[in-house]
Amino acid sequence: MSDSWKPLEIDPASIGAEASAAGLVSYLRGAAGLDDLLVQEKALVFRGFNVAPGELDGVMDLLLPNRLAYVHGNSPRTKVGKNVYTSTEYPPEFTISMHNELSYASSWPSRLLFYCEKAATTGGATPVVDAALWLDSLDPEVRAAYADGVRYTQNLHDGLGLGKSWQDTFETDNRDEVESFLANAGATWQWRSDGTLRVSQVRPSTIAHPVTGAEVWFNQSDQWHVAALGDEIKALAQIMPEEDLPQSVSFADGTPIPGDYAIQVRDRGLENAVDVDWVEGDLLLIDNLLVGHGRRPFSGQRRILVAMSD
Template sequence: MTDRLAWKPLEIGPESSGVAGDAEGLLAELRRTDVAALLTERKALVFRGFGVTEETLGTVMDELLPNRAAYVHGNSPRTKVGRNVYTSTEYPAEFVISMHNELSYAHAWPERLLFFCAVQPGTGGATPVVDAALWLESLDAEVREAFAGGVRYTQNLHGGRGLGKSWQETFETDDPAEVERFLAGAEAEWQWRPGNALRVVQNRPATVRHPVTGAEVWFNQADQWHPAMLGADAAALARVMPADELPQSVSFADGGAIPPEYVTQIRDRGLEAAVDVDWRTGDLLLIDNLLVAHGRRPFTGDRRVLVAMSS
């Protein structure tokens, strides 16, 4: 426990590496480093001082993300800006984004995430990261036990007009047959509904074990999908319509309701245990998506952070 409380990402710069402070210097450092082993050991790596730009980002990504993947079945609002490169979640600047592991609600998730700061925020805007094993350990035994059977996620995706995201945005296709093939492979249940809408239901575990370290980590998005955590407007909406009719909702895997106080504890303890990565233009942050969860602090001014992921 003590070691995890002292954990923070490893910062790598040109001076410590003995290379030039540019993208070529970073590439030289990456090519002589066993990035996979270092990332498993340190969980998150910050590359700072290499002057990476959006123009030079591609070659760096090719080294750090050898199997770059699309954000298919993602539920947060983003804009695609390149080959499987996206803006980070486009929630309003004044809101905190709570801790989560990317696509932890899905059948398959990325092993690595890479964040790149193209424009640093005026103030705030850090990306908090938390050791996911510490997050699990921080929860009350009652909460851990309640989630032992897993969780059930329900999505209601409209066909072009409605609340939340459309299924076309979510799956990056207009072809229903392609969506069905994806969902069948994901072991999800689905139902086409009136108005070209789609309901998707998935049962997933609440914790997983890292394939290399064996560490058990908190790995679900129950707090982000719960109506109690979705803000005043969503909470008001939840009072006038069933939870499973909302754009997204969550329950225990057996269909039982998750108490609001459980998800409040999950959200708050994840944020309390997090370490902030403050952004400077040109910085990169690489994380192991199982070992580390991430979020976002509120900010002012312009902030442009791009994200890509790989299996």
């Protein structure tokens, strides 16, 4: 496997199109085999088309014909349109490590589209990593340890507490709807006396791409692990049981994941990532199984929107 992979850049000159949203829409309407191209290249950057926020829906309708809601998402973000969201709203000084969207859930989007509404003053690239290369980069003992999958545990409060509420997570305040969703997802759950919902689910650590058959790293164990999180979460873990944190993770059988394993997963993903730098009006389309993504630290008022589809 080559370690020189990077997303394919498509600009007006490369396709003989006008440098505008209309030029991009015209290309997308006539482009046969775009799905195949995405699988082949894993990620596509549409650069130089100067897509304005008011023109975004027309482009998204062609790239993401069936936009999905961010239900059961664990990161803080704001819904800004028809199943369009802000990218994860973590403080700008933090790196967001590599991950495949909703890889901890029972269903996940097959593709993601990112749009740069406002570029950061400095930094703020979206790093992307070949998920098969990420898997290959891990030590054999780490890969073997993860072979049976991982168990994710969430504690979702009832409107006041640490992390996200269950109402925000599932975009409903109806408990029956939440239970139906979780039952269909194969999760177990418990409503606690303080209104908190505890959810537990076992998921695989790797997955085979349905078209290419490639085995890829596909879990978010490092992002759920105390060892790989910030100092505030580590401090919380000193004063409360790990299973009571907003989220935690173990191997599928409940055995703790060694902290150095989680850190290796996090660091190898970032080490093998390629940065996509942003110019306002640019878009990035990724195959969510073949490519993990994250965020570099930044200064200024960065605003990246994201949408997803099956």
